[in-house]
Structure formats: structure tokens, C-alpha cells
Amino acid sequence: MEFNHYILVCGGTGCESSKADDIYRNLLKECEAQGVKDSVQVVKTGCFGFCEQGPIVKILPEESFYVQVKPDDARELIAEHIVKGRQVERLLYDQEKTRRLTGIEDIQFYQKQLRVVLRNCGVINPENIDEYIAREGYAALEKAIFEMTPDEVVEELKTSGLRGRGGAGFPTWMKWKFTKQVQEEEKYIVCNADEGDPGAYMDRSTLEGDPHNVLEAMAIAGHTVGAKQGYIYIRAEYPLAINRLNKAIEQALDYGLLGENILGSDFSFNIELRLGAGAFVCGEETALLASVEGERGMPRPRPPFPAVKGLWNKPTVINNVETWANIPVILLRGANWFSNIGTDKSKGTKVFALTGKINNSGLVEVPMGTPLRDIINDIGGGIKDGKAFKAVQTGGPSGGVITSEFLDTPIDYEHLQELGSIMGSGGMIVMDEDDCMVDVAKFYLGFTVDESCGKCAPCRVGGRKLLNILERISKGQGSRQDLQKLKDIGEAMKRAALCGLGQTAPNPILSTMKYFEDEYLEHIDEQYCRAGKCKELVTYTINPENCIGCGICARRCPVNAISGEKRQPHEIDQALCIKCGECYNACKFDAVIVK
Amino acid sequence: MAKLSLEELRKLRDEKRYELDKRETENKDTEIIVGMGTCGIAAGAKEAMQAFIEELNDQGLSNVAVKQTGCMGLCYSEPTVEVHLPGMPDIIYGDVDPETAKKIVRKHIMGKTLVNDHIYDRPAADIVKKD
Numbered sequence: 001m002e003f004n005h006y007i008l009v010c011g012g013t014g015c016e017s018s019k020a021d022d023i024y025r026n027l028l029k030e031c032e033a034q035g036v037k038d039s040v041q042v043v044k045t046g047c048f049g050f051c052e053q054g055p056i057v058k059i060l061p062e063e064s065f066y067v068q069v070k071p072d073d074a075r076e077l078i079a080e081h082i083v084k085g086r087q088v089e090r091l092l093y094d095q096e097k098t099r100r101l102t103g104i105e106d107i108q109f110y111q112k113q114l115r116v117v118l119r120n121c122g123v124i125n126p127e128n129i130d131e132y133i134a135r136e137g138y139a140a141l142e143k144a145i146f147e148m149t150p151d152e153v154v155e156e157l158k159t160s161g162l163r164g165r166g167g168a169g170f171p172t173w174m175k176w177k178f179t180k181q182v183q184e185e186e187k188y189i190v191c192n193a194d195e196g197d198p199g200a201y202m203d204r205s206t207l208e209g210d211p212h213n214v215l216e217a218m219a220i221a222g223h224t225v226g227a228k229q230g231y232i233y234i235r236a237e238y239p240l241a242i243n244r245l246n247k248a249i250e251q252a253l254d255y256g257l258l259g260e261n262i263l264g265s266d267f268s269f270n271i272e273l274r275l276g277a278g279a280f281v282c283g284e285e286t287a288l289l290a291s292v293e294g295e296r297g298m299p300r301p302r303p304p305f306p307a308v309k310g311l312w313n314k315p316t317v318i319n320n321v322e323t324w325a326n327i328p329v330i331l332l333r334g335a336n337w338f339s340n341i342g343t344d345k346s347k348g349t350k351v352f353a354l355t356g357k358i359n360n361s362g363l364v365e366v367p368m369g370t371p372l373r374d375i376i377n378d379i380g381g382g383i384k385d386g387k388a389f390k391a392v393q394t395g396g397p398s399g400g401v402i403t404s405e406f407l408d409t410p411i412d413y414e415h416l417q418e419l420g421s422i423m424g425s426g427g428m429i430v431m432d433e434d435d436c437m438v439d440v441a442k443f444y445l446g447f448t449v450d451e452s453c454g455k456c457a458p459c460r461v462g463g464r465k466l467l468n469i470l471e472r473i474s475k476g477q478g479s480r481q482d483l484q485k486l487k488d489i490g491e492a493m494k495r496a497a498l499c500g501l502g503q504t505a506p507n508p509i510l511s512t513m514k515y516f517e518d519e520y521l522e523h524i525d526e527q528y529c530r531a532g533k534c535k536e537l538v539t540y541t542i543n544p545e546n547c548i549g550c551g552i553c554a555r556r557c558p559v560n561a562i563s564g565e566k567r568q569p570h571e572i573d574q575a576l577c578i579k580c581g582e583c584y585n586a587c588k589f590d591a592v593i594v595k
Numbered sequence: 596m597a598k599l600s601l602e603e604l605r606k607l608r609d610e611k612r613y614e615l616d617k618r619e620t621e622n623k624d625t626e627i628i629v630g631m632g633t634c635g636i637a638a639g640a641k642e643a644m645q646a647f648i649e650e651l652n653d654q655g656l657s658n659v660a661v662k663q664t665g666c667m668g669l670c671y672s673e674p675t676v677e678v679h680l681p682g683m684p685d686i687i688y689g690d691v692d693p694e695t696a697k698k699i700v701r702k703h704i705m706g707k708t709l710v711n712d713h714i715y716d717r718p719a720a721d722i723v724k725k726d
């Protein structure tokens with residue numbers, strides 16, 4: 001039996017709660033009643049990532065996209081669309097109404113995502129160069145070698161407005177131009193694939209899914225600035241990406257798209273990998289270059305900038321993976337196409353790794369300027385388990401939190417900075433009511449203190465001092481003066497630290513203090529942690545009224561702190577309890593209380 | 596393969612583009628494309644791939660190619676798998692464990708019926724195809 005139509009009903013959490021189930025049943029009923037049961041299959045699907053317009057019904061093969069469908073609409077959908085073959089205009093998603101202010105014609109589709117960097121990820125086989133070539137692969141390199149002058153390439157990048165995706169947002173064309181201008185025989189191209197932010201995996205996925213894209217871009221840069229050698233600095237913890245890069249380099253050499261006399265021209269370019277050992281500071285460009293040279297990975301003061309004096313003191317273009325991944329498509333589709341996407345000063349798209357307390361965690365690529373709300377509610381499908389949104393951390397350990405009142409802020413370099421956070425590389429960690437802001441700040445600071453290279457005192461000493469104070473506060477032993485100290489030390493580090501690691505390390509503290517001062521004060525004045533995260537401030541007890549004596553908690557307790565007779569209320573020995581929360585999670589009768 | 600000249604690269608691109616396009620048309624071959632990024636593999640993409648291969652063998656289906664690709668971005672629903680089958684719309688399945696993989700072969704490929712509760716959608720339109 002073959003079906004003529006497939007009706008897909010979104011079964012994501014968002015749509016479920018708005019009656020997707022009833023719609024599904026009514027559609028089945030109507031198919032039966034209107035006699036089309038045998039030619040239509042109705043299926044429930046996973047989240048379509050457009051929850052704001054839910055419940056969503058999609059009909060194949062026409063790809064008709066119906067939004068805000070009600071259970072009562074089932075009859076009309078079947079009668080009109082299936083039986084008479086006419087789309088139900090009233091329910092179709094209206095592209096015009098929600099067209100972005102930037103008016104990109106390319107979003108003909110309903111989703112809020114636009115895949116420029118990730119255009120080939122999940123589409124082609126990354127281990128097969130032919131599939132990359134089939135999707136306009138190496139056509140930009142062709143253009144750069146045979147149709148454009150190096151100056152035109154730089155000009156094109158300038159017009160495109162592309163800025164570095166590694167964190168700071170420096171205009172890419174400027175770096176290239178500086179390196180191009182220097183008269184030197186030897187120059188280098190470097191790809192920063194160190195990706196050290198906790199929770200970030202955009203660069204890893206890009207390299208795993210589309211390695212040739214980055215190789216092509218680096219070759220274009222080599223031709224433009226006059227370099228013959230490129231290095232990809234990638235962390236050794238990314239074995240799959242390393243493997244695919246190695247295969248890709250081999251295939252490109254085989255085809256003569258890397259190596260001597262590329263495509264018969266007089267341009268030659270080679271790329272080698274350099275593996276990093278996973279130190280966060282080695283993502284900082286000067287430390288990275290030191291590491292490639294075989295030195296200990298420590299930053300040095302800038303200027304001179306790598307563009308002028310980089311690897312082995314030679315002019316070096318260093319860009320982040322995602323920055324590289326934008327370049328071929330800019331040359332192919334044109335700078336104007338690219339600069340039409342995004343906001344005034346931030347062009348193109350940004351890839352985010354959406355993680356934390358969110359339903360649809362994953363890689364997300366959206367035009368710059370997309371409000372955070374769209375990312376969290378529509379693409380991310382909202383907060384897990386129906387909990388309340390508290391904040392989202394962008395920029396990892398160098399960034400800060402954004403709270404619910406700012407959810408409509410368009411995301412770009414400038415706006416995030418205004419809010420006291422940064423774009424960073426694109427990690428986006430969503431937090432809910434169960435997260436304690438003091439604890440979050442402590443986590444990030446613990447990370448930067450661990451990862452500080454120790455070269456400059458502001459970072460080495462200041463970071464440790466900040467962490468000590470935070471630990472005190474989280475134990476309920478802090479004082480109000482501590483808040484001032486956090487600010488003073490933080491501001492001093494921002495000004496005095498040698499590299500970005502130390503300069504930005506206080507950001508998570510300063511930003512959580514700014515938006516959640518009340519939580520800090522609760523820890524200090526009342527020894528109270530509302531999220532129940534700061535272990536020294538909570539006690540777990542059992543409410544004898546609710547406890548039925550099933551004994552699950554006692555079996556789960558890793559330190560045997562819970563005792564009691566079968567079918568009798570149990571008790572927790574506070575002297576033994578390590579406050580791990582296992583009993584709380586295990587109890588099905590809400591008998592364990594956290595205070 | 597010898598090194599390509601500019602003309603050869605262009606020719607190769609046209610050929611391969613034609614092959615990719617052919618997938619989209621009616622007499623395309625049946626393909627199962629498994630997302631093999633770190634996220635997919637961690638969630639069990641290798642097991643799913645194995646299950647597809649075994650089930651295809653068991654059912655004696657020799658005209659189905661099992662291929663791999665990178666991360667599509669739907670990490671919460673890994674392993675993800677895309678199925679191209681002549682006469683059916685292209686479908687993306689998520690949360691494909693070995694059991695579901697077998698179901699996809701039996702229901703989707705052999706029975707031309709979609710498998711409930713596992714269908715997802717591509718997160719964005721394709722900017723390469725649209726022109």
C-alpha cells in the first residue's frame with residue numbers, strides 16, 4: 001500500500017501542551033470519515049523548532065506548513081487539502097508577517113535558522129571530497145586564483161563586514177590586509193581550532209561535518225596575503241575532527257587543490273595539523289603561536305600583533321574555525337549577499353552551541369541580531385521540565401549572564417557587550433530556577449584559575465583571591481565588604497592582566513552581581529541559597545508525614561546516612577550527610593525536603 | 596587520481612552535481628544517511644549504522660546505500676538519520692536506536708510507511724540549492 005500524502009503533526013513538548021494530541025486524533029478520525037484513510041498517513045514527529053507558532057502540522061509532499069492549528073481545523077485540512085487538493089490559506093505560515101527587518105529573501109522557509117557556516121554539515125559526506133566539490137566546493141578558491149586580484153579579495157571581505165568569530169570580533173579584512181602589506185618572503189596562515197570554552201562545540205562540529213570548507217578558506221588566505229604554509233591548531237581531544245581533517249588534506253593534495261601549483265597555477269600551499277594538549281590559554285592567539293613553535297603556551301604582550309609578527313616572528317593571519325568557514329561562501333555569493341544578513345555592525349550569522357536546561361540542545365545558526373528569545377523558545381523549545389528560565393551565559397568563562405528582561409535584545413557583538421557579557425565563541429548555557437548564581441560564578445572562576453598560565457600577577461593572584469571570596473560566600477561566611485572586594489579586584493584584573501584570559505575572568509562575577517545581587521545578599525545575610533545548590537547552606541530532611549518507608553532513599557544514599565524500619569518514616573543523619581541530593585531525586589513521594 | 600587542472604575541476608563539479616541532483620529525482624537510489632558527528636556517535640550512531648546494515652542484509656535489500664554525514668544540529672535527538680527513497684518525501688528521523696533502525700527498514704523502506712514519533716525536520720533551508 002502506498003500513501004499519497006503524509007501529515008506530520010509536531011509532537012514536541014511545546015506543541016503537545018497546546019493540544020497536538022487532539023489534533024492528531026481528529027486528523028485520524030477525519031481521514032476515516034472522509035474516506036481517505038488508505039491514502040494518507042498521519043504521523044507524530046519530534047520538535048520542528050518553531051514552537052512559538054505551534055501546534056504545527058506539515059503536509060508532504062507539498063511541504064505545506066500549517067501553524068497554530070486547532071483540533072477543530074482537522075476537518076477542513078482533510079476536506080480541502082487532501083480531498084480537494086487546495087491548501088488552507090488561513091492556516092498557512094505567513095512569511096510576510098514575520099519577515100526579518102533585514103529582509104533576507106533567503107529565508108523562504110519557516111525556520112529561524114539560516115545555515116551559512118553549517119551549510120554542508122549534515123548534508124554531505126565529510127570524508128568524500130567529491131560531495132564537497134559538488135556543492136560549489138573549491139569554486140571560491142578557483143575564483144580567488146583566476147578571477148580576482150588579492151586586493152579585490154580583501155576588498156570583498158571588507159564589504160562583507162565579516163568579523164572574527166573567535167571572540168573579539170575583529171574585522172577579518174584588516175588582519176589580512178596588515179599581513180598582506182608586510183614585505184616578507186615567509187608568511188603563515190593559522191586556524192584556531194582550540195575551542196576551549198566549556199560547553200562549546202561549534203568548531204568541532206564544523207570541522208567534523210565540513211573539513212574542506214576550512215581548508216579552502218585557508219588556501220584563499222594564503223593566495224591573498226602571499227603565504228605558502230598553513231597550520232591548524234586543534235585540540236587533541238577532538239579525534240574525529242583530526243581524523244577527518246587528515247583525510248581531507250590527503251584528498252585535496254591528491255586532487256591538486258593543495259600542494260604545489262594548485263590547479264596548474266603558480267600558487268602553492270600546504271596545510272599541517274598541530275595538536276594542542278587542551279590548555280584553555282592556548283586558544284589565545286599569542287599563546288597558541290608559541291605552542292605551535294614548540295614553546296610553552298603562554299601569551300605575550302601585543303603589539304606587535306600576529307598579523308605583523310606572528311609565527312616565528314613572521315606575518316601571520318590567525319582566524320577562528322567559524323571565521324574561516326564563512327569565507328568561501330562570501331566570495332561565491334558576494335559580499336553584498338552576506339552583508340544583507342545580520343545587523344548594522346554585525347554581519348552574517350553566528351553558530352551557537354545551545355546547552356544546559358533546554359529542551360532542544362544542539363547547534364544553532366542564526367542571523368546576527370536574532371533575539372535571544374527566538375533561540376531559547378523557538379529553536380531551543382523552551383526550558384526543560386517546565387521550569388522557569390533564569391539566565392543564559394554567553395561567552396563562557398569570559399562572558400556573563402543575560403536575564404529574562406533582556407530576552408528581546410538582538411544578539412550581536414555590541415548589544416551583548418552593553419549587557420556586560422560578550423559574544424565569545426558561541427557557547428550558550430541556559431540556566432533555570434535550580435541554578436545558583438553564586439555557584440555559577442564560582443564554577444567559571446574555578447575554571448579560569450585552573451587554566452591561568454601564571455605568567456602575570458593580576459591573573460595568577462587576583463583570580464585566586466576572587467575564588468577564595470566566592471568560596472567564602474557560598475559557605476555562608478561572606479560579608480558585605482566582600483562584595484566590594486570582588487568588584488575592586490575584578491576591575492583591577494580587567495585593566496592589568498596580560499591577556500584576555502585574566503582580563504575577562506571577572507566577567508561572570510561582575511555580571512551575576514549586577515543582575516542577581518539579591519542572591520549574593522541572601523548567601524551573606526541569611527546563609528540561604530534559594531536554588532539549594534550551595535551545599536554548606538542546605539540541609540536535607542525527611543518529612544515523616546509523606547514518607548511511606550519504601551527505603552529507596554536509603555538504598556541510593558552513597559554514605560549510608562539514611563536509616564529506618566520498613567514502612568516506617570526514615571531519617572537522615574546530618575553528621576553523615578554529604579548533601580549530594582540523591583535521596584531528593586529518588587523520592588517519589590516528595591518526602592525529602594531541602595532547606 | 597592525477598592532479599586536477601581548472602577545467603578538470605569544473606568538469607568534475609558538474610558531474611558530481613548531477614549525481615547529487617539525481618538523488619532528488621524520482622529514480623534516485625535509496626539512501627540511508629547517518630549523522631556521524633561526535634554527538635551522533637556518542638548517542639549510538641555506530642550501533643544504528645550496524646543495525647541498518649544487518650537488517651538490510653537480513654531482508655535481502657541490496658539496492659540501499661548506507662552513508663554518513665556530519666552533525667545537522669539536532670544534537671538532542673541524536674542519532675539522526677535521513678532516508679531518501681524513490682516516491683517518498685525525504686525524511687529525517689531522530690533518536691534512532693537499533694530497534695528503530697530496524698523499524699525504519701521494515702516500515703519505511705519496505706512498507707512505504709513513516710515511523711511514528713521519530714520524525715524531525717531539517718533545521719534550516721539549504722542555501723546552496725536555492726538560487
Ligand SMILES: Cc1cc2nc3c(=O)[nH]c(=O)nc-3n(C[C@H](O)[C@H](O)[C@H](O)COP(=O)(O)O)c2cc1C
Nearest residue numbers: 164165166192195196283284285319320323500501
Ligand atoms: C583565554 C583565551 C582563549 C581563547 N580561546 C580561543 C579559542 O578556543 N578559539 C578561538 O578561535 N579563539 C580563541 N581566543 C581568541 C583568539 O585569541 C583570537 O582572537 C582568535 O583566534 C582570532 O580569530 P578571529 O579574528 O577569527 O576571531 C581566545 C582568547 C583568549 C584570551
